[in-house]
Amino acid sequence: MTKTAMRGALIVLEGCDRSGKTTQSSKLVEALNNLKIPAKKISFPDRSTPIGSIINDYLSKKIDLPDKSVHLLFSANRWELEPEIRKQIEAGVTLIVDRYSYSGVVFTSAKQSIDFEWCCGPENGLPKPDLVMFLKLPISDIIKRSGFGDERYENIEFQNKVDKNYEKFKTDNFIEVDAAQDISVLTKNLLEQVVKTIDSVKNQKLDKLVL
């Protein structure tokens, strides 16, 4: 008998720090589960793994690391989860991912001395997201949000560079969403896009990412 199970969708939320990705990804999973659609949340960096623990020490400024080496750790942290991502998607579970390869590239390449193309290399071959929603918020609003400034990268100059770098990813499955909307209105708008995507990719193969 042939396998006819429909796959889940790989959905990514991207944006500058404190743009609401974490809140919205949790709300999306809850909303999908309420609709009886199997869905789970994943966050990158995944700080619970051994590699994630080094990344956490780096972000909380406990340790310093050369820029290229930390870039490869962020990427390795995604590759650690690659088999699990494929397994879940094939099992029909939609994954809502809080940051992915795009964060990897825009943050490291904001360091200037590092070439954009070089940053893309280690990401190629990972599962390709079916939809990337970029939560756009003016940097002037971001810096007013609670907790901003605690971790590495949380300063205005750097976030402005990150914001500019995201412009390089405006492709067909990469959409920009106004993150200044009321939280529940934003969830509703994102959910609409997610449900549409789940339906349109359910019989398609999960592609490999090429940046």
Ligand code: FDM
């Ligand atoms: N970050 C995140 C990177 O520099 N590269 C990556 O590949 C990823 C996934 O880590 F400043 C940065 C972005 C952010 C920091 O992210 C931690 P969260 O979303 O605040 O945990």
